[in-house]
Amino acid sequence: MVRPDAGYWAICLRKGIEFKACAGPSVALHLQEKPQKVAVFLDYEEGSVSFYNADAKTHIYTFTGCLYTEPLYPYLNPCLHDNGKNTAPLTICPVEVGTPAEINLAF
Secondary structure: OOOHHHOOOOEEEEOOOEEEEOOOOOEEEOOOOOOOOEEEEEEOOOOEEEEEEOOOOEEEEEEOOOOOOOOOOOOOOOOOOHHHOOOOOOOOOOOOOOOHHHHHHHO
């Protein structure tokens, strides 16, 4: 299962329209627009994983109370082909590096 107690902090898109945080149980996310770029921020010391719409610079969801006891690895899953409905490529973009104050001000 994709949820924090199994070591996954994830958001997902279901049926092309329903965004959910896979929190076990799932949390419905009511977004103003469908994000084209999603930024993920890990605060290891605070124990949080946050997701943002990178273009609009809006918050999507934050998992808190995360405990990291092993190395962390990204897991990206663009899902099944779905009869040509999700054929856009998954692209990983670099993040501009700034001071923590600059990053906090961006969101």
